[in-house]
Amino acid sequence: MIEFKLPSLGADMDQGKLLQWHVQPGDSVKRGQVIAVVDTSKAAVDVECWDDGTVHQLIVLPGETVPVGTVLATLLAPGEAAPAATGGPAVLATTGPEPAKPAAATPVAAAAVAAPTRPPVSPSARKRAQELGVAVEALQGTGAQGAITLADVEAAASRSAATAPLDRAQAMRRAIAAAMSRSKREIPHYYLSETIPMARALAWLQQRNEDLPITERILPAVLQLKAVALALRRVPQLNGYYRNEAFEAVDAVHTGVAIALRGGGLVAPALHDVGTKPLVQLMRELADLVQRARAGSLRSSEMSDPTLTVTNLGDQGVETVFGVIYPPQVAIVGFGSVAVRPWVEGGELRAVPLLTASLAADHRVTDGHQGALFLAELRELLQAPEKLEAA
Amino acid sequence: MSRRISYREAVREALREALSQDARVFLMGEDVGRYGGTYAVSKGLLDEFGPERVRDTPLSELGFTAAGIGAALGGMRPIVEIMTVNFSLLALDPIVNTAAMLRHMSGGQFSVPIVIRMATGAGRQVAAQHSNSFEGWYAHVPGLKVLAPATVEDARGMLAPALADPDPVLIFEHAQLYNSEGDVPDVVQVDITRAAVRREGRDVSLITHGGSLPKALRAAEELAALGISAEVVDLRVLRPLDDATIMASVRKCRRAVVIDEAWRSGSLAAEVMARIMEQAFYELDAPLARVCSEEVPIPYARHQEEAALPQVDKIVATVRTLLGKDA
Numbered sequence: 130m131i132e133f134k135l136p137s138l139g140a141d142m143d144q145g146k147l148l149q150w151h152v153q154p155g156d157s158v159k160r161g162q163v164i165a166v167v168d169t170s171k172a173a174v175d176v177e178c179w180d181d182g183t184v185h186q187l188i189v190l191p192g193e194t195v196p197v198g199t200v201l202a203t204l205l206a207p208g209e210a211a212p213a214a215t216g217g218p219a220v221l222a223t224t225g226p227e228p229a230k231p232a233a234a235t236p237v238a239a240a241a242v243a244a245p246t247r248p249p250v251s252p253s254a255r256k257r258a259q260e261l262g263v264a265v266e267a268l269q270g271t272g273a274q275g276a277i278t279l280a281d282v283e284a285a286a287s288r289s290a291a292t293a294p295l296d297r298a299q300a301m302r303r304a305i306a307a308a309m310s311r312s313k314r315e316i317p318h319y320y321l322s323e324t325i326p327m328a329r330a331l332a333w334l335q336q337r338n339e340d341l342p343i344t345e346r347i348l349p350a351v352l353q354l355k356a357v358a359l360a361l362r363r364v365p366q367l368n369g370y371y372r373n374e375a376f377e378a379v380d381a382v383h384t385g386v387a388i389a390l391r392g393g394g395l396v397a398p399a400l401h402d403v404g405t406k407p408l409v410q411l412m413r414e415l416a417d418l419v420q421r422a423r424a425g426s427l428r429s430s431e432m433s434d435p436t437l438t439v440t441n442l443g444d445q446g447v448e449t450v451f452g453v454i455y456p457p458q459v460a461i462v463g464f465g466s467v468a469v470r471p472w473v474e475g476g477e478l479r480a481v482p483l484l485t486a487s488l489a490a491d492h493r494v495t496d497g498h499q500g501a502l503f504l505a506e507l508r509e510l511l512q513a514p515e516k517l518e519a520a
Numbered sequence: 521m522s523r524r525i526s527y528r529e530a531v532r533e534a535l536r537e538a539l540s541q542d543a544r545v546f547l548m549g550e551d552v553g554r555y556g557g558t559y560a561v562s563k564g565l566l567d568e569f570g571p572e573r574v575r576d577t578p579l580s581e582l583g584f585t586a587a588g589i590g591a592a593l594g595g596m597r598p599i600v601e602i603m604t605v606n607f608s609l610l611a612l613d614p615i616v617n618t619a620a621m622l623r624h625m626s627g628g629q630f631s632v633p634i635v636i637r638m639a640t641g642a643g644r645q646v647a648a649q650h651s652n653s654f655e656g657w658y659a660h661v662p663g664l665k666v667l668a669p670a671t672v673e674d675a676r677g678m679l680a681p682a683l684a685d686p687d688p689v690l691i692f693e694h695a696q697l698y699n700s701e702g703d704v705p706d707v708v709q710v711d712i713t714r715a716a717v718r719r720e721g722r723d724v725s726l727i728t729h730g731g732s733l734p735k736a737l738r739a740a741e742e743l744a745a746l747g748i749s750a751e752v753v754d755l756r757v758l759r760p761l762d763d764a765t766i767m768a769s770v771r772k773c774r775r776a777v778v779i780d781e782a783w784r785s786g787s788l789a790a791e792v793m794a795r796i797m798e799q800a801f802y803e804l805d806a807p808l809a810r811v812c813s814e815e816v817p818i819p820y821a822r823h824q825e826e827a828a829l830p831q832v833d834k835i836v837a838t839v840r841t842l843l844g845k846d847a
Binding site (some may be wrong): 251252253254256271272273274276277279280 | 775801802803804805806807841842843844846
């Protein structure tokens with residue numbers, strides 16, 4: 130008995146909804162034949178059968194949503210006789226169970242046993258498929274003996290890029306939903322926040338900007354990004370990825386910058402090597418990144434490289450951001466608005482521009498102690514803005 | 521400037537140069553003197569250098585190879601010619617147990633700076649006992665350096681660095697290459713550490729050595745006509761293998777076929793494939809394949825001998841199968 134299971138059709142797919150069966154019990158099927166249509170979070174996908182055989186039972190009915198790996202149907206291998214009594218209520222057949230012709234065992238059966246039960250995939254194809262998020266076993270191989278080759282994977286990736294879903298906003302909503310659900314499901318977040326006086330930083334920035342043409346003036350957000358990158362040098366455990374049950378530190382700081390898109394949704398592409406670039410350059414690159422993010426022309430490295438995300442909702446007047454970590458990153462830094470508020474300094478009550486910085490971090494990697502060190506360092510760096518100028 | 525000469529002439533020139541430049545060098549072997557060498561490699565050298573330095577030996581590979589090792593220990597730089605690799609089996613003991621191991625056994629006190637040349641390979645209808653390619657056996661042994669000049673330039677240039685090496689070096693000359701011709705630059709300087717890419721390609725690496733190189737190059741030509749771009753890697757040095765060049769080619773092409781005239785079981789081809797699996801598994805886009813000799817004593821009859829050996833059409837067919845493009 131061959132089990133036909135719901136394959137994973139994308140990196141973020143954990144379940145699928147069966148839309149339609151193309152076969153009925155008793156139909157003989159060929160390897161590679163499309164036998165079902167499954168709706169993933171991205172699109173309706175034709176699902177192929179991996180084996181030659183005869184459909185025995187359809188277990189999942191159209192309309193049902195089931196996890197990846199669920200047995201959708203059972204097939205009889207060529208020459209295999211149907212079990213004496215199936216008796217399962219899940220058989221979908223208006224005329225009752227119609228077992229395959231109980232053909233006597235034929236010599237074909239032996240060959241069927243020896244045949245591989247999964248399609249051959251070359252090592253480089255498998256590796257590339259993982260990188261591109263292509264469900265490799267769903268592809269039709271063109272190599273020797275039907276093997277799935279590197280070229281097949283790359284062709285599939287460019288095909289799926291070409292046939293982008295029609296409703297982009299909806300697809301993006303779903304992608305965000307998948308990533309954020311995974312984050313909240315897998316990552317034990319802890320949250321810290323810190324109020325940072327910004328008088329010195331803003332005064333310094335104003336002076337600094339006097340020397341610059343209007344088009345190159347540095348926004349406070351850039352100062353914040355640079356301060357985050359430098360503070361991470363003190364607490365490098367916040368910069369990197371959590372994969373395979375272990376933290377992988379990354380030396381360079383590529384901050385993901387959360388950018389809201391006009392049509393709804395958001396992206397958080399990487400601003401590369403923030404810790405080592407002068408402010409003027411960061412400002413130029415940030416402006417370029419925002420523009421391209423909104424034009425929909427980001428580069429793949431920008432999508433895959435962020436080592437920590439920074440989200441700034443200050444423009445909306447929000448005071449504090451409680452971020453959700455973008456997996457596999459291990460922290461997100463949030464900035465609220467800079468607003469003049471009461472503040473006690475040296476025993477005196479004063480009106481001071483204040484900024485609330487928050488940190489949401491992965492408790493599997495760091496503890497509140499490290500998070501607190503990071504926020505303290507961030508605060509100190511913003512008190513000495515001239516230090517943020519160079520690398 | 522370069523000249524066009526035969527492989528045979530290239531080896532002879534290299535011998536003449538060695539004999540002229542270093543008084544410690546002498547050549548000995550069966551029929552190397554008066555007869556001029558079984559493959560006419562040393563023709564004229566007896567007249568030129570005299571019987572002290574171009575010495576005919578009795579038909580005892582064990583005896584004269586061991587004598588060469590003794591001479592090397594005594595400060596000479598002997599070049600021992602063994603008529604074919606099949607006969608070298610009689611000298612396995614001095615080569616493996618003495619030449620290869622003496623540096624170790626003496627705690628570094630003695631090295632054996634000998635060069636042993638021999639003809640290898642089939643294709644001339646000389647039947648099973650004169651047609652093998654046992655160079656892979658020697659490539660198994662630590663303490664030996666094993667060279668396989670496949671081009672006229674390498675035939676001309678490998679002897680000098682081999683003689684300069686303080687340890688035993690074996691040079692395998694494929695008997696079918698002696699008549700081949702090629703260009704040799706006026707100043708020949710070849711290294712004996714690296715493999716060489718003889719033809720650039722991107723779809724499949726044909727990894728080979730010695731007498732199979734011309735076949736691999738012809739196969740690459742035919743494959744090009746079919747739209748398949750084959751790279752040809754000449755191992756040149758069979759021990760120690762140049763992993764870096766092999767892996768660079770495999771990483772580029774992602775598919776490899778090893779062509780080795782030896783029998784496949786336990787062969788040098790098997791070693792090359794194992795190293796690719798160890799070092800470049802995730803780069804591969806197809807199973808590795810090889811073209812070796814059939815596992816039979818090499819037949820005498822021409823058509824049977826041809827059928828037993830790697831041939832251009834077998835290489836082409838293997839590549840096409842690998843790419844899923846068989847006719």
